[in-house]
Amino acid sequence: MSGALLSVENAVVDLPTPRGNLRAVDHVDLAVGAGRTLGIVGESGCGKTMLSRAVLQLLPKKAKLSGRVMFDGQDLTTLSAEKLRKLRGRSLAVVFQDPMTSLNPVLTIGTQLIETIQEHLELDLAEARQRSIELLAAVGIPAPEQRLAQYPHQLSGGMRQRVAIAVALSCEPKLLIADEPTTALDVTIQAQILDLLAREQQRRHMAMIIITHDLGVVAGRTDEVAVMYAGRVVERAPTPALFKQMRMPYTEALLAALPKLDVAPHTPLPAISGRPPDPTRPLKGCSFSPRCRYSAGRCASEKPQLCSAETPEHLYACFHPIAARVGA
Amino acid sequence: MLQAAPNPLMKVENLVVEYSVGGKTIHAVSDVSLEIARGETLGLVGESGCGKSTLGRAVLQLRQAVSGKVLFDGHDLTTLKGEPLRQMRRRVQLIFQDPIASLNPRRRIGDIVAEPLVIAGVKDPEERKRRVAEVLSAVGLDPALVSGRLPHEFSGGQCQRICIARSLVLNPEFVICDEPVSALDVSIRAQILNLLEEMKARYGLTLLFIAHDLAVVKAVSDRVAVMYLGRLCEVGPSEQLFARPAHPYTALLIEAIPVPDPDVRPTQSVPVGEPPSPIAPPSGCRFRTRCPRADARCASEVPELRLVATGQFAACHHPLI
Numbered sequence: 001m002s003g004a005l006l007s008v009e010n011a012v013v014d015l016p017t018p019r020g021n022l023r024a025v026d027h028v029d030l031a032v033g034a035g036r037t038l039g040i041v042g043e044s045g046c047g048k049t050m051l052s053r054a055v056l057q058l059l060p061k062k063a064k065l066s067g068r069v070m071f072d073g074q075d076l077t078t079l080s081a082e083k084l085r086k087l088r089g090r091s092l093a094v095v096f097q098d099p100m101t102s103l104n105p106v107l108t109i110g111t112q113l114i115e116t117i118q119e120h121l122e123l124d125l126a127e128a129r130q131r132s133i134e135l136l137a138a139v140g141i142p143a144p145e146q147r148l149a150q151y152p153h154q155l156s157g158g159m160r161q162r163v164a165i166a167v168a169l170s171c172e173p174k175l176l177i178a179d180e181p182t183t184a185l186d187v188t189i190q191a192q193i194l195d196l197l198a199r200e201q202q203r204r205h206m207a208m209i210i211i212t213h214d215l216g217v218v219a220g221r222t223d224e225v226a227v228m229y230a231g232r233v234v235e236r237a238p239t240p241a242l243f244k245q246m247r248m249p250y251t252e253a254l255l256a257a258l259p260k261l262d263v264a265p266h267t268p269l270p271a272i273s274g275r276p277p278d279p280t281r282p283l284k285g286c287s288f289s290p291r292c293r294y295s296a297g298r299c300a301s302e303k304p305q306l307c308s309a310e311t312p313e314h315l316y317a318c319f320h321p322i323a324a325r326v327g328a
Numbered sequence: 329m330l331q332a333a334p335n336p337l338m339k340v341e342n343l344v345v346e347y348s349v350g351g352k353t354i355h356a357v358s359d360v361s362l363e364i365a366r367g368e369t370l371g372l373v374g375e376s377g378c379g380k381s382t383l384g385r386a387v388l389q390l391r392q393a394v395s396g397k398v399l400f401d402g403h404d405l406t407t408l409k410g411e412p413l414r415q416m417r418r419r420v421q422l423i424f425q426d427p428i429a430s431l432n433p434r435r436r437i438g439d440i441v442a443e444p445l446v447i448a449g450v451k452d453p454e455e456r457k458r459r460v461a462e463v464l465s466a467v468g469l470d471p472a473l474v475s476g477r478l479p480h481e482f483s484g485g486q487c488q489r490i491c492i493a494r495s496l497v498l499n500p501e502f503v504i505c506d507e508p509v510s511a512l513d514v515s516i517r518a519q520i521l522n523l524l525e526e527m528k529a530r531y532g533l534t535l536l537f538i539a540h541d542l543a544v545v546k547a548v549s550d551r552v553a554v555m556y557l558g559r560l561c562e563v564g565p566s567e568q569l570f571a572r573p574a575h576p577y578t579a580l581l582i583e584a585i586p587v588p589d590p591d592v593r594p595t596q597s598v599p600v601g602e603p604p605s606p607i608a609p610p611s612g613c614r615f616r617t618r619c620p621r622a623d624a625r626c627a628s629e630v631p632e633l634r635l636v637a638t639g640q641f642a643a644c645h646h647p648l649i
């Protein structure tokens with residue numbers, strides 16, 4: 001993992017709750033290099049957002065993080081609040097699912113962009129304004145000059161997400177984390193936003209993490225994918241390798257459960273039965289075992305560790321990985 | 329035209345629904361006609377704000393139409409009032425998008441599911457209990473375990489099962505499912521879609537299935553209707569429509585679906601601006617401001633739905649087929 005722009009090492013996030021400790025992120029290792037895109041996939045509550053908030057050092061106050069978050073040569077877990085704030089505006093940027101989370105509803109779009117730019121780059125007002133207009137144009141906003149005077153609520157959801165992306169890009173970040181940037185949007189708008197992110201990423205040689213619950217979104221748009229389940233990364237591989245041969249039964253089941261356009265209507269979907277375990281009641285064995293159709297032997301009593309078989313880049317946490325069963 | 333069967337269970341004719349906001353008129357549903365045959369599932373797709381829910385609500389008479397007819401089993405619901413309307417309404421039910429929000433947080437599951445029976449005047453508590461137990465079991469929940477519990481003790485998927493049970497307790501013939509799985513996770517989504525299919529077969533239902541996800545719609549629908557900014561663009565048999573869309577908007581929607589295969593490069597989306605406003609929809613064809621095939625005629629003349637292939641209709645001056 002040396003040479004990576006970001007590497008998360010053995011991250012654990014614990015949250016105290018009335019029901020007891022909730023381990024939202026459980027011993028996660030990840031890395032992203034400059035110019036690369038990592039996709040993080042998994043169903044609701046599996047810890048995707050907590051993991052990205054751990055990277056950003058924006059965890060809820062009561063949360064406890066252990067492990068390291070190495071970014072651009074420094075361990076973010078040891079930085080002061082002031083240093084982190086500078087870093088977040090400048091080289092580490094984020095776009096959330098709901099653009100209203102990233103945008104301030106009472107400030108015009110112009111004010112938000114210009115202030116962010118001026119805070120982090122040494123530009124005067126006229127230059128910052130010019131830069132804002134260029135950014136809005138770059139993210140595909142028609143009539144960018146007039147938009148500067150508008151408030152977020154005066155724009156459609158798709159437009160707002162574009163503005164949030166413009167703000168995130170305004171200081172030329174080295175890493176952009178997009179947490180379900182298109183989940184709230186329509187398919188046509190989703191495709192536009194994802195194209196926009198890909199284009200800006202290439203142009204800036206920026207590293208990017210796309211968080212989503214849709215395997216379809218990561219397939220064509222990432223270099224590497226990490227699949228999360230119940231707080232852990234359960235499979236990680238270069239995107240083509242993952243889709244060519246899924247090893248972890250959960251990943252396979254997740255893909256199979258997606259309705260597909262090339263399947264005839266009224267074909268029953270291969271659903272995953274049950275639901276993820278209660279995160280305050282961790283299971284002793286594999287977290288997926290109650291739902292896994294291959295569960296056998298030690299699956300219910302022992303935790304499978306993330307390991308690789310044929311290729312060092314393809315990791316999975318499973319005692320009975322899929323290819324191993326073929327012919328066995 | 330648009331004949332689904334000689335004797336459709338639901339027939340919507342030239343329906344117009346508007347909202348008035350701050351002195352301005354929102355053209356939410358403009359001149360929509362549809363037919364749904366007995367036992368059929370009609371899927372309704374289109375992007376956010378195009379009027380899908382409004383259409384569903386107007387069919388159920390939860391929102392008054394400006395003009396047009398809603399013929400259910402031959403009776404025009406828009407002219408019915410009082411008891412006859414109540415009688416008809418029992419035969420038509422609605423399932424909402426947000427399962428958790430549509431359940432009263434302070435009531436027990438047994439009472440929530442029994443509520444339609446109470447409203448419909450089923451007085452015998454034993455009879456109510458029996459019916460509630462039957463539908464709860466049908467949707468895969470154990471009546472003994474869940475009846476006494478409150479909604480917050482259930483996951484989104486379980487809440488949607490409860491909503492489905494509630495909608496089935498009066499033995500309806502027609503159910504409008506308004507984005508029943510949009511708020512659910514991929515793994516739970518498949519469970520609920522399968523459940524809806526099972527319930528349809530078991531209770532002989534006719535469904536109007538509203539969603540913005542084309543793959544979800546295709547999974548359950550016999551025919552699909554595509555809506556854009558208050559108007560219907562295209563209607564046709566599911567497989568045929570997805571294989572050979574005639575309307576440019578349908579084609580755009582299909583192209584935009586992310587495919588879970590890294591070898592399929594995402595097509596570069598058309599850099600279109602903001603979707604137009606339903607307050608001042610474009611003249612002529614409402615899709616023209618985003619349509620790659622638009623010409624002068626598209627701006628001046630509203631395209632009518634016409635037959636483009638067997639059972640397939642499109643409202644376009646320059647259809648793709």
Ligand SMILES: Nc1ncnc2c1ncn2[C@@H]1O[C@H](COP(=O)(O)OP(=O)(O)OP(=O)(O)O)[C@@H](O)[C@H]1O
Binds near residue numbers: 017042047060
């Ligand atoms: N502020 C909080 N306090 C306590 N627990 C929390 C808090 N936020 C999230 N959680 C819990 O932490 C776990 C991980 O949540 P997280 O938001 O990271 O999931 P996610 O994968 O992003 O899900 P989604 O797809 O729904 O966004 C969940 O069990 C969630 O209920």
Ligand SMILES: Nc1ncnc2c1ncn2[C@@H]1O[C@H](COP(=O)(O)OP(=O)(O)OP(=O)(O)O)[C@@H](O)[C@H]1O
Binds near residue numbers: 349355540
């Ligand atoms: N109660 C209301 N008052 C005013 N305008 C409304 C109301 N309900 C809906 N609208 C407007 O009518 C239009 C159609 O809305 P509708 O909710 O029917 O769309 P939809 O297709 O169901 O969208 P979504 O996919 O977001 O649910 C939109 O422009 C919407 O803003």
Ligand code: SF4
Binds near residue numbers: 248293299317
């Ligand atoms: S370890 Fe066992 S239960 Fe877990 S995914 Fe693999 S086969 Fe299934």
Ligand code: SF4
Binds near residue numbers: 577614615616643647
């Ligand atoms: S009528 Fe014209 S603008 Fe409308 S979809 Fe057809 S070609 Fe496009």
Ligand SMILES: [Mg+2]
Binds near residue numbers: 048049050179
């Ligand atoms: Mg999240």
Ligand SMILES: [Mg+2]
Binds near residue numbers: 380381382506
């Ligand atoms: Mg709706």
